[in-house]
Amino acid sequence: xxxxxxxxxxxxxxxxxxxxxxxxxxxxxxxxxxxxxxxxxxxxxxxxxxxxxxxxxxxxxxxxxxxxxxxxxxxxxxxxxxxxxxxxxxxxxxxxxxxxxxxxxxxxxxxxxxxxxxxxxxxxxxxxxxxxxxxxxxxxxxxxxxxxxxxxxxxxxxxxxxxxxxxxxxxxxxxxxxxxxxxxxxxxxxxxxxxxxxxxxxxxxxxxxxxxxxxxxxxxxxxxxxxxxxxxxxxxxxxxxxxxxxxxxxxxxxxxxxxxxxxxxxxxxxxxxxxxxxxxxxxxxxxxxxxxxxxx
Amino acid sequence: xxxxxxxxxxxxxxxxxxxxxxxxxxxxxxxxxxxxxxxxxxxxxxxxxxxxxxxxxxxxxxxxxxxxxxxxxxxxxxxxxxxxxxxxxxxxxxxxxxxxxxxxxxxxxxxxxxxxxxxxxxxxxxxxxxxxxxxxxxxxxxxxxxxxxxxxxxxxxxxxxxxxxxxxxxxxxxxxxxxxxxxxxxxxxxxxxxxxxxxxxxxxxxxxxxxxxxxxxxxxxxxxxxxxxxxxxxxxxxxxxxxxxxxxxxxxxxxxxxxxxxxxxxxxxxxxxxxxxxxxxxxxxxxxxxxxxxxxxxxxxxxxxxxxxxxxxxxxx
Numbered sequence: 001x002x003x004x005x006x007x008x009x010x011x012x013x014x015x016x017x018x019x020x021x022x023x024x025x026x027x028x029x030x031x032x033x034x035x036x037x038x039x040x041x042x043x044x045x046x047x048x049x050x051x052x053x054x055x056x057x058x059x060x061x062x063x064x065x066x067x068x069x070x071x072x073x074x075x076x077x078x079x080x081x082x083x084x085x086x087x088x089x090x091x092x093x094x095x096x097x098x099x100x101x102x103x104x105x106x107x108x109x110x111x112x113x114x115x116x117x118x119x120x121x122x123x124x125x126x127x128x129x130x131x132x133x134x135x136x137x138x139x140x141x142x143x144x145x146x147x148x149x150x151x152x153x154x155x156x157x158x159x160x161x162x163x164x165x166x167x168x169x170x171x172x173x174x175x176x177x178x179x180x181x182x183x184x185x186x187x188x189x190x191x192x193x194x195x196x197x198x199x200x201x202x203x204x205x206x207x208x209x210x211x212x213x214x215x216x217x218x219x220x221x222x223x224x225x226x227x228x229x230x231x232x233x234x235x236x237x238x239x240x241x242x243x244x245x246x247x248x249x250x251x252x253x254x255x256x257x258x259x260x261x262x263x264x265x266x267x268x269x270x271x272x273x274x275x276x277x278x279x280x281x282x283x284x285x286x287x288x289x290x291x292x293x294x295x296x
Numbered sequence: 297x298x299x300x301x302x303x304x305x306x307x308x309x310x311x312x313x314x315x316x317x318x319x320x321x322x323x324x325x326x327x328x329x330x331x332x333x334x335x336x337x338x339x340x341x342x343x344x345x346x347x348x349x350x351x352x353x354x355x356x357x358x359x360x361x362x363x364x365x366x367x368x369x370x371x372x373x374x375x376x377x378x379x380x381x382x383x384x385x386x387x388x389x390x391x392x393x394x395x396x397x398x399x400x401x402x403x404x405x406x407x408x409x410x411x412x413x414x415x416x417x418x419x420x421x422x423x424x425x426x427x428x429x430x431x432x433x434x435x436x437x438x439x440x441x442x443x444x445x446x447x448x449x450x451x452x453x454x455x456x457x458x459x460x461x462x463x464x465x466x467x468x469x470x471x472x473x474x475x476x477x478x479x480x481x482x483x484x485x486x487x488x489x490x491x492x493x494x495x496x497x498x499x500x501x502x503x504x505x506x507x508x509x510x511x512x513x514x515x516x517x518x519x520x521x522x523x524x525x526x527x528x529x530x531x532x533x534x535x536x537x538x539x540x541x542x543x544x545x546x547x548x549x550x551x552x553x554x555x556x557x558x559x560x561x562x563x564x565x566x567x568x569x570x571x572x573x574x575x576x577x578x579x580x581x582x583x584x585x586x587x588x589x590x591x592x593x594x595x596x597x598x599x600x601x602x603x604x605x606x607x608x609x610x611x612x613x
Binding site: 002007010013014017079086087088 | 361380384391399404408451
């Protein structure tokens, strides 16, 4: 545990000295805030909670990149081999990735909240406990998913390509950028298979309708299962050495994680609860937006 | 406490490093083809050989960074891959290319690594001893090659290890920096640390090592103190002479104590088992032939000759 903390402190320090990290983890989330709230929420404070939910979801999903890329670079450069000579385990290395991600995401989230309040007149804080739970669970989940990509890919360049591919899916299919109710129904079904969708939904419900943690069942279930699986697989796949290959069985394991999401997705498609709440949260925006756009 | 009990249990007389018949292949490349040696407490042991001889594979198996295909490797009586953190507390190492994050400061790196261990050295002392005091706030990426290597050595002893592994500690450094590193290693030697170092520099092995194993193509082809190895080199000394005129056919080869003779450009190279006798005979012979001596040089055998003799190749080709 002590080693995890030492590693966390040092890796955070190193991340903050990297311009690319600052850009992706601080500048980009703030840009999301200003683009979403400034363009779509201008003069409509009631829309801000809904928009802020998307911004927070994107920020948390960003931990997918974060420290996992640092880990790949370290492996590629042989830095991890030096660490391996010391009495620290793979667990401490992975835990420090997730913990640093979390500690670096929290201040950004707080800043986004405050800016939303001051500049865009956020009318309500929503349910802050739910928000905190979603931020925590979301960061762990997406950071761990990033660690899997980090282990499966060989070079930092490969990691970036795979990360981008996933990122695009998360960005456009989760409801974070295009509202879920606007999707054709087959695409809605597909979206319900993604953990990212549950993250967006959790934030929307916590912020726009003040839903308490106890009523975020599907979201919590999806993200916890995803986090647990991702952590186990990341640990199985972890490599210190650039020359080491990930065992094939471990790769199969990684692929097998899809199963619970298909089950949960199927259940959600069947029950329609998540879609109903997405529609309910999106409805006021539509209603409000319509009259403004019509010339009278 | 555990370390202390363990040290008591592990008796002084058993070797600190035991390697038995190590075999390791990477695909079709056989890196180690049955390597065996032992290193005693307080000894500086060198693995000398050309690049690709298998030195790094052997060391990395002993460090717990690689697994062997077969054979036995024990360090302080522990199996490197299985003993886990208890093993890592006992060892320190510099890798062939130690890499640290570019943006970590010298002192931060030392503080971080020392915090991983139960036993720790005083950081200020380490910085002073390795001449890094002024650089303590410098980013690793901005250090010179020599400074990086000094930091790597400081990191290697941050936990007061019992055994040190130094893989090519001076490769790629210029001669002056290399001598600095030699001084540091000699100091560690004074502290009675057990050191296993790999090198392809003859002078490094001769200067630093108590015993040397010459490694070639994944095998130990000779093992002993540098002096023993040189004596074993058939005990011959190389004498190189230049003459005013060409020597009479066969005259030089018949001189006393000459074991081998060949011509190299404008010189005659004689291998002699007894130098004074050969020289006296040479001078007499030249007088008889009416020839004259232009120059004469004597080379005592070096490990380079030993290597050349054993493998038929030069070490640094």
